[in-house]
Amino acid sequence: MSDHLSQLISRKIWEEKYRYRERGEARDATIEDSWRRVARALAAAEKPECADEWAARFYGLLQDFKFLPGGRILAGAGTRHRVTLFNCFVMGRIEDSIAGIFETLKESALTMQQGGGIGLDFSTLRPRGMVAQQVGAVASGPLSFMHIWDSMCGTILSTGARRGAMMATMSCDHPDIEAFIDAKRDPHALRHFNLSVLVSDAFMAAVEEDSEWPLLFPLAQDEETSGEIIERHWPGSEAPQRCRVFRRVRARELWERLMRAAYDCAEPGVIFIGRVNRHNNLWYCEHINATNPCGEIPLPPDGACNLGSLNLTRFVHQPFTPMASLDLDGLSDAAALAARMLDNVYEASHFPLPQQAAAARATRRLGLGITGLADALIMLGLRYGSPESLRCADEIMARICHAAYRTSTRLAQEKGAFPKLELENYLRAAFVSKLPADIQRDIRKYGIRNSHLTAIAPTGTISLLAGNVSSGLEPVYDWRCQRTVRAADGNPVSYETQDYAYALFRALHGENAPLPPAFVTAAELPPSDHLAMQAVLQNHVDNAISKTVNVPEALDFSAFGDLYLHAYRLGLKGCTVFRPNPVTGQVLSASAPSRPERGCCSLEREAD
Incomplete structure (x- = not known):
């Protein structure tokens, strides 16, 4: 297992996605060159007399894939390409006018051209059939414009840019929400979009009570105030807006329609948007209505965030033995160094738009997380979803979170706090107020970066x-399976792959050794184990979590719908469940090549 690119698919991905080439000539001869390039580029943000020292430390963290920075960082840092190093963007508010819509479309194209994945909230666009009084035209509705975005994304992709990734959201009380829910029933429609419904606490209460739910939209300035009027907080507006009720539906019927669409075609997902905003560290100056394409980074208009993941398999000692252990102190040290490294991305990166640079640097959001959790648990002899595995995952994420926060307070002392910090309000945030006392004390004393x-x-x-x-x-997913990825020419190519822990076990113990009980696949786990793991980790995640609960095709519809209710009751910020179906097929296969990936909506759907 000493070869860093031991599987053919690993080498192919490096060569086609992350290996630096200039005018067709390879500048990175090896993966070590790629790590060295990234380390030097991010160390350049440090004081000149310390840059070499930090470059060496960053290289040590990247080496052997101990830390995996987001794909845009790995591909773009230290190159001459004018690209962004940020994976995650949410576009500015879409103004409800032709000029405003197409201005946001242009900005979306520029962002995607530089490599950013984007989120957009289409709730601000008037519903289909509504009359625009000033021009006398009838609105075509948000869905019609989403198709234009989808075509744009496909066009950007055809130019050779990285795979397009977009998230579209819509409020659960928008008059066109039913059309939004059913949009992916056409297997050829909106293939470059992930869709999520913004579900409010009030809507969930209406579902529980089986009451009526109003579908409404803000009154235009020149609109007569006839009919039922309700005041609501509306996406893109700071103050409550007077909204006209178009009609009322049974909340449970709308919820069942959402569940049926997710059951039949795996979308839309659900974002519990009230919880997202209540738990936002910047609750005092932001209102969030959209996320990045995979949902782990809720962002305000024009917001951005960069990503990185600690590879937990590299912190397991003596795997598959009774003495197996996790190096928690090493993990904490790695998290501290990774946080500093990701913070330096703000100085190293270009931004597609000036307003994105201003919004991002005002908050300096980071998205430090984990990968390889299931493999690490297997190597430790812990069955995924067991009480022991949940306790282990809880400690892992707590260590990472606390190390990152402590580093950020030290960086604030050294380099300054983020500009939008309002100290007393920040310390009152739901997440921050539960941090260890020493972290809160240091935030009060030094601020936070x-x-x-x-x-x-x-x-x-x-x-x-x-x-x-x-x-x-x-x-x-499975120990051996076919994975389909896009080659540089845009065509899907299928590769036989082995799971890392499985391959390591076979290398150590031979092909005929029986697998220990900790070797369990997604298909062998009850869906509740997926949600329990997400809930444990969410306690230490201030942004959010991208999680897909894979369930068998034969799962009963009522049990499927119960998963979303269970997710809400567990306090999760969102939920996506994937059931193989005729619209999407089965993204991975243990025995045969998979279908070509579904635009951005595949298991490799993150901004790569």
Whole structure:
């Protein structure tokens, strides 16, 4: 297992996605050159007399895939390419006018051209059939414009840019929410989008009570105030807006429609947006209505965040033995160094738009997380979802979170706090107020460099690069399977892969040795184990978690819907469940090549 690119798919991904080439000539001869390039580029943000020392430390962290920075960092840092090093963006508010819509479309294209994945909230666009009084035209509705974005994304992709990734959100009380929910029933529609419904606490209460739910939209300035009017906080507006009720529906019927669409075609997902905003560290100056393409980074308009994941398999000593252990102190040290490294990305990166640079640098969000969790648990002899595995995961994420926050307070002392810090309000934030006393004391004394520090991304592509370690917090899909990735020419190519822990066990114990009980796949786990793991980790994640609960095709519809209710009751910020179905197929296969990936909506769906 000493070869850093031991699997063919790992080498192919490095060569086609992350190896630096200039005018067709390879500048990175080896993966070590890629690590060295990234380390030097990010160390350049340090004081000149310390840059070499930090470059050496960053290189040590990157070496052997101990730390996996987001794909944009690995591909772009230290190159002459004018690209962004940020994976995650949310576009500015879409103004409800032709000029405003197409201005945001242009800005979206520029962001994606530089490599950013984007989120957009389409709740601000008037519903289909509503009359625009000033021009006398009838609105075509948000869905019609989403198709234009989808075409744009495909066009950007055809120019050779990285795979396009977009998230579209819509409020659960928008008059076109039913059309949004059913949009992916057409297997050819909106293939470059992930879709998520913004579900409020009030809506969940209405579902529980089986009451009526109003579908409404803010009154235009020149609109007559006829009919039922309700005041609501509306996306893109700071103060409550007077909204006209278009009609009322049964909340449970709308919820069941959402569940049925997710059951039949794996989308939309659900974002519990009230919880997202209540637990936002910047609750005092932001209102969030969208996320990055995979949902782990909720962001305000024009917001951005960079990502990185600690590879937990590299912290397991004496795997598959009774003496197996996790180096928690080493993990804490690595998290501290990774936080500093990600903070330096703000100085090293270009931004597609000036307003993105201003918004990002005002908060300096980081998304430090994990990958290889399931493999690490297997190597430790812990069955995924067991009480012992949950306790282990809880301690892992607590160590990472606290190390990152402590580093951020030291960076504030050294380099300054993030500009939007309002100390008393920040310390009152739901997440911050539960941090250890020494961290809160240091925040009060020194401030803090980054508004947010932790997130768990899907890490599909970078986990494949690192020898096919299990992705993010996901359980292992299968020990051997076919993985389909896009080649540089845009065509899908299928590769036979082995899970990292499985390959290591076979290398140590031979092909005929029976697998220990900790070797469990996603198909062998009850869905509740997935949600229990997500809930444990969420306690130490100030952004959010990208998690897909894989369930068998035969799962009963009522049991499927109960998963989303269970996720809400567990306090999660969102939920996505994937059931193989005729629309999407089965993304991975243990015995046969998978279908070509579904635009951005595959297991490698993160901004790579």
